[in-house]
Amino acid sequence: MRYSRDVPVLPHAVAVAEVVSGDLVALSTQDVGENTWYVVTRTSPETPDTIRLTFRPPLGGRDHDEVFERGLQLVLGERRMDVSAIPEVIADDLDAVEFQDGDRVTSLRVVDPRAVEEPYTRRWGRWYRDLDSGAQEPLSDAELRERGAPDVRQEHVVRHHPRPRRTARARAPRRVVVTGLGALTPLGVGVGELWQGLLEGRCGIRELEGEEFAGLPVRIAGTVPVDPAGLLPRPQARRMNRSAQFAVLAAREAWRDAGFDPAGTRESGLAPERVGVSVGAILGDASVLVGGDRRLRERGPRAVSPLTTPMTVPSQAASQVSLALRITGEARTVTSACASGTEAIGQAVDRIRYGHVDLALAGGAEAVVTPAIMASFAAMRALSAHPIGSTSPSRPFATDRDGFVNGEGAGFLLLEAEEHARARGARVYCEAAGWGLSADAHHMAAPDPSGSGVALALRRAVQDAGAHIVDVVHVNAHATATVDGDLAEAGALRAVFGRRVPVTALKGHLGHLQGAAGGVEAVATVLTLHHGLIPPTIGCAVQDDAIDLDVVTKSPRALPTRGDLALSNSFGFGGHNAVLAFRRTP
Secondary structure (H helix, E strand, O other): OOOOOOOOOOOEEEEHHHOOOOOEEEOOHHHHHOOOOEEEEEEEEEEOOEEEEEEEOOOOEOOEEEEEEOOOEEEEOOOOOOHHHOOEOOOOOHHHOOOOOOOEEEEEEOOOOOOOOEEEEEEOOEEEOOOOOOOOOOEOHHHHHHHOOOOOOOOEEEEEEOOOOOOOOOOOOOOEEEEEEEEEEOOEEOHHHHHHHHHHOOOOEEEOOOHHHOOOOOOEEEOOOOOHHHHOOHHHHHOOOHHHHHHHHHHHHHHHHOOOOOOOOHHHOOOHHHEEEEEEOOOOEHHHHHHHHHHHHHHOHHHOOOOOOOOOOOOHHHHHHHHHHOOOOEEEEEOEOEOHHHHHHHHHHHHHHOOOOOEEEEEEEEEOOOHHHHHHHHHOOOEOOOOOOOOOOOOOOEOOOOOEOEEEEEEEEEEEEHHHHHHOOOOOOEEEEEEEEEEOOOOOOOOOOOOHHHHHHHHHHHHHOOOOHHHEEEEEEOOOOOHHHHHHHHHHHHHHHOOOOEEEEOHHHHOEOHHHHHHHHHHHHHHHHHHOEEOOEOOOOOEOOOOOOEEOEOOOEEOOOOOOEEEEEEEEOOOEEEEEEEEOOO
């Protein structure tokens, strides 16, 4: 269809008898104001006093005739148009069309020379002007058909465009699915304890006991309620820091959950070089280095263990997971503040997508509930001063939020190329569909209050998943319960999605698990998709009006059915933003 938006419309009055073929005319001054114009395609005498004019809309359409008295005045546009270049177009009858998702319907107001075609796309049984706008209200099939009903003069031409057929792409990236889950958290040992605790609204935040914490201004944290060393063979546990112990236990659970032999890769019938490990950690376990320094000062260099250095590096968790399961493909560590676990999972998704490995254990592990770290966070005034009571001291999105609660733990996903998982008959939780990164470039610790970096990471994750904003049915928010951080994230979520997407935040249950937060919250997001149930946000007794989001509180809520994508957010000191996108599978 040819658009003629460049045609100048400088109106002046003219008698019907003066009109010739090619003239651009409006039938009244009211039509001029409403930009309703027609091109005269033919003139013929009807009676001695009347003339029949045949009109066609300037952007194409069907002809119609009207008879006028010769002396009647019409409004003439300045430029004459080439009638042969204006197509005859018949609008589609939408009542006769059986709609499918992916169809497009376009509407063009053909009587307006400067009109622009309005497209609508069907997604999840609704019609959207823009699939990536969270603010608009979609139309139902009936509403779209009503809008597309033919009018007398064919002022609008409505066309139906069936969804395009998919064509095979050479060397397309592989789909990645989640086949196993593992976690150690303040709610207990294992994924079952985590999920049940989230649904029940339990809080895993505890008072810190021990002489070393006695003088601290804040003495609460989300700590794992068991000693991980007691769950591992003693010789192995002695060579691991606490963070690595968490990682090995959570990774082994995910490995077993995926249906593999606990002994490792070869016993599971896997080629060790086709399996990878990707772990996010900020410090891993700061206590090892602190303890070594204390022994050095108190008893001299001979008192310092030779294991101090290998047990201090943040990469120890990845190394120990690869040792425990004899994984030789790769063992990578990601350190990007509190976004570390999320970015580690995203990187593993890409390593599988592009054929470097076939499956990977990916997540985060952290053990930084130490006196020095707690004192540092308290000095920054970043920690919550609320006591443990009837509600959680960590209060995401609440009016009385005053800071985060430090925590520890580990969360892992077993990621696998879809064809590899299907070939062995694995149970699939969901698809790990995409991820997005961005940087605030704003401040060493404070978030960018505009939320623009967060919004960019959200959009990139959706785009990387090959999806649209309207596909998103849930967001697991980072929401640390800091005043500025929650506002910045909420502003980004509103900018991208509006208020239509239900949001939950889990730090009221767990505290902030630092580099492990992204791994544990990814596990929870996968379970939300798998079970179709959104856990409630606890600690948010009264939501801050400035947040203006649909925050799920009090009890679990069923996941919306129109859409298939859930996002898991993580943001870290220094402006690190990372978002994972998971897709519900049939």
